[in-house]
Amino acid sequence: METLVDIALLVLLATVAIAIVRVRDLYSAAMLFAIYSLLSAALFAVLDAGDVALTEAAVGAGISTLLFLGALTVTERRERPVRGNAWLALLVVTVTGACLIYAATDLPTFGSADNPIHQHVAPYYINNVYDQMGIPNIVAAVLASYRSIDTMGEVFVILTAGLGVVALLSVPPRRRRARSTAERGREERS
Amino acid sequence: MGLLGHFNFWVVVVLMMIGFYTVIARGNMIKKIMGLNLFQTSVFILFISAGKILGGSTPVLREGIEIYSNPLPHVLILTAIVVGVATTAVGLALAMRIHEAYGTIEDDELLDPIEQDPDDTSPGDSGRSGSADA
Amino acid sequence: MKSNSILRVITHLLIPFILLFALYIQFHGEYSPGGGFQAGVVFAAGWILFALVYGLDAALLVIPERVQFILACLGALLYSFIGILGVVLGGRFLDFSVLLDSPQAAQQAGIILVEFGVGVTVATVSMLFFTFFARRKGQIEQARREARD
Numbered sequence: 001m002e003t004l005v006d007i008a009l010l011v012l013l014a015t016v017a018i019a020i021v022r023v024r025d026l027y028s029a030a031m032l033f034a035i036y037s038l039l040s041a042a043l044f045a046v047l048d049a050g051d052v053a054l055t056e057a058a059v060g061a062g063i064s065t066l067l068f069l070g071a072l073t074v075t076e077r078r079e080r081p082v083r084g085n086a087w088l089a090l091l092v093v094t095v096t097g098a099c100l101i102y103a104a105t106d107l108p109t110f111g112s113a114d115n116p117i118h119q120h121v122a123p124y125y126i127n128n129v130y131d132q133m134g135i136p137n138i139v140a141a142v143l144a145s146y147r148s149i150d151t152m153g154e155v156f157v158i159l160t161a162g163l164g165v166v167a168l169l170s171v172p173p174r175r176r177r178a179r180s181t182a183e184r185g186r187e188e189r190s
Numbered sequence: 191m192g193l194l195g196h197f198n199f200w201v202v203v204v205l206m207m208i209g210f211y212t213v214i215a216r217g218n219m220i221k222k223i224m225g226l227n228l229f230q231t232s233v234f235i236l237f238i239s240a241g242k243i244l245g246g247s248t249p250v251l252r253e254g255i256e257i258y259s260n261p262l263p264h265v266l267i268l269t270a271i272v273v274g275v276a277t278t279a280v281g282l283a284l285a286m287r288i289h290e291a292y293g294t295i296e297d298d299e300l301l302d303p304i305e306q307d308p309d310d311t312s313p314g315d316s317g318r319s320g321s322a323d324a
Numbered sequence: 325m326k327s328n329s330i331l332r333v334i335t336h337l338l339i340p341f342i343l344l345f346a347l348y349i350q351f352h353g354e355y356s357p358g359g360g361f362q363a364g365v366v367f368a369a370g371w372i373l374f375a376l377v378y379g380l381d382a383a384l385l386v387i388p389e390r391v392q393f394i395l396a397c398l399g400a401l402l403y404s405f406i407g408i409l410g411v412v413l414g415g416r417f418l419d420f421s422v423l424l425d426s427p428q429a430a431q432q433a434g435i436i437l438v439e440f441g442v443g444v445t446v447a448t449v450s451m452l453f454f455t456f457f458a459r460r461k462g463q464i465e466q467a468r469r470e471a472r473d
Contacts, residue, residue, distance in 0.1 A: 002244065003194065010201040013235075017208045017228055026220055033224055040231055047238045048259035050248040050357035054349070055271045056234075058365040063450055064227070064275050066372065070457030071220060071282040074464065075289040079218040080296050089215035097207035101200055109195040111244035113257065118243065122260040126249070134428040135354045135435065136251040138261040139268065143359060144435040144442075147265060148418040151438070152403050154269040155445050159400045161276035162449035166393075168283040169456040173290055173467040250356060272361045272446060279453045286460060 002046065003111075009043040024079050030068040037061040051139045198239040205232035219285040219295040223278060230274050237263040326378055335377045342370035350443050354432065360439035364446025371447075372454050380458050389455060392448045399445030406437050 016036045023029050037060025044053035108115040125138055125146065135141045143151055205228060212225025241263035249261040289295050326332065346367035349358030375383035407418040415422035420434025 007194070007197060010198065010235075014201055014204050014208070017205050020224060020228065021208055021212050021216070026218070029221065029224060033227070036228075036231070040235065043235065044238055047242045048246055048248050049238045049241070049264045049267070050250065051359065051362070052234070052238060052264050052267050052271070054357050054362045055268050055365070058362055058369065059271050059275045060231075062369050063365055063372075063453070064278060067275070067279050067282055067453060067457060068220065068224075070454070070460075071286055073461045074286045075220065075295050079216070079221055080299075082215065082217040082296075083298055086211075086215040089211055092214065093207045093211045096210065097203055100203040100206070104196055104199040104203060107196060107199055107240075110198050110239055111242050113243045113246075115240070117240050117263075118260055122262055125261055126258050130251055132427070133431040133435070135432060137354050137356065137358075138249040138251065138258070139264045139357070140353050140359050140435065140439070141431075142261055142265045143268065144438045145420060145431055148407075148438060151269060151442065152407065152418070154273055155400050155403055155442055157273050158276045158449050159396055159445055161273075161280050162396055162452050164280045165283045165453055165456055168280070168287055169460055171287075173460075173464045248357065268359075268361060272365070276449065276453075279457075283456070286457075290464065 005046050006043070009039060009046060013039050013043065024081075026072055026077055026079055027069070029079075030065055030072065033068065034061045034065040037064065051137075199236065202232045202236045202239070205229075205235070217296045217298050219288065219297065220282070223281045223285070226281070227274070227278060230270075234267045234270065237267050331377055335373060339370050339374055342373065343367060346370060346447075350439065351436070353439060354435060360442030361446055363439075364443040364448075365450055367443070367447040368450035368454070371451055375454065375458070380455065384455065387451065389452075392451050392455070396445050396448040396452065399441045399443070399448065402441035402444070403438055406434060406441070410434075 013036065016032055016039060020029050020032045020036065023032065037056060041053045041057040041060065044056055108117075125142055129135065129138050129141045133141050133145060209225045209227070209229030209232060212228060213222050216222060216225065241260035243257055243259050246257040246259040247255050249258045249264065251258075285295050288300070292300055294300060346363045349356075349366065350360065350363035353359035353363065371383060371387060374386065406420075406423075410419040410422055411417055413422040418434075418438075420431050421427050422430070423433055424430035
């Protein structure tokens with residue numbers, strides 16, 4: 001049953017991802033992206049990652065979509081078709097994907113308890129966290145105590161990203177709107 | 191389970207390649223950022239799938255539960271999601287500024303040779319447009 | 325959107341619960357799924373909902389931009405401060421066990437403080453993103469109007 005839900009969600013995710021690539025209207029793409037995030041949050045919940053599902057639902061479906069929509073109000077709504085053909089890109093992607101799928105057959109079987117990943121440090125966390133900290137949520141304990149220097153780095157990355165956005169968008173816009181070369185080219189062509 | 195033992199990883203590769211294709215084949219910068227996000231999410235799914243134990247449970251200690259999924263990938267991905275949205279915001283802010291400076295965010299239109307327009311070079315503006323070109 | 329009464333009533337009903345839920349996953353994050361990252365984003369989402377319905381200016385009266393800046397830095401500084409406190413009290417950087425006498429209580433105190441720092445930074449940085457993204461269109465239009473005059 002668990003596996004069935006997992007497979008259904010993965011197929012839905014792939015479908016929505018293809019729709020995101022194919023749709024030319026960027027507002028639709030942003031809304032599809034919200035659906036994609038919500039589906040992946042559901043998938044994380046099925047895969048036993050409660051904390052990750054909560055984060056993905058709040059961040060992916062909430063803040064991220066809002067940022068895309070905010071950026072689209074300033075830029076253009078429609079995506080223009082690219083010149084030239086995309087066959088070369090498709091070829092590169094297919095070859096890379098085939099190599100990766102071939103490599104993925106060497107990965108340990110999904111969901112098996114004796115995979116190498118479950119042997120190294122995870123048993124230590126699971127067995128010792130309650131004696132050492134008295135906290136039942138192992139993820140919170142690992143995040144804030146065992147790997148706290150890692151988390152500190154992440155916090156500073158977020159702060160830096162915030163300062164980067166402020167630096168980029170606090171410059172007042174130019175008074176005179178210069179017509180772009182692209183717009184001029186389009187006018188000439190038409 | 192034998193045949194489907196790697197199904198998660200296959201879908202991860204498919205999603206990753208869809209994201210990769212979007213980044214290299216689409217010209218619109220916002221679409222490229224969406225492609226990067228698709229790629230990123232596929233990596234999240236890869237990590238979380240690797241940490242899953244079938245029949246296990248969310249790693250919050252409770253009475254009567256023996257098997258917990260691996261908490262370490264959850265920690266890594268939890269922080270990566272929030273950092274991902276922060277970097278997405280920086281990318282979108284850059285796209286907005288590029289649209290203000292050039293009037294387009296399609297990269298092949300940005301590559302068009304810049305023709306100098308006589309009324310486009312007022313002295314007060316030259317410094318700023320120079321820095322925007324650089 | 326202020327004139328739409330359905331939106332206004334629903335917003336009135338929802339915002340207190342969103343903020344309460346954010347505080348719950350912030351401070352109950354040790355016992356159930358949750359923590360600073362999620363709580364920060366949910367708290368920011370509550371504020372953004374207010375901004376979407378009542379306008380950015382009204383929302384900036386609740387939490388001004390300057391306060392957002394200061395809190396974003398203070399959250400990260402609180403995290404570093406807890407780390408350095410461990411060094412001052414004779415342990416290592418981000419070593420919580422020296423904060424209090426009982427090792428379990430010390431770890432819990434450390435985790436709660438550190439998660440609070442994370443939550444404050446994530447919430448205010450998300451608000452800053454929204455503030456600057458939402459304001460840009462108005463600024464561009466104003467610049468164009470001034471250029472036309």
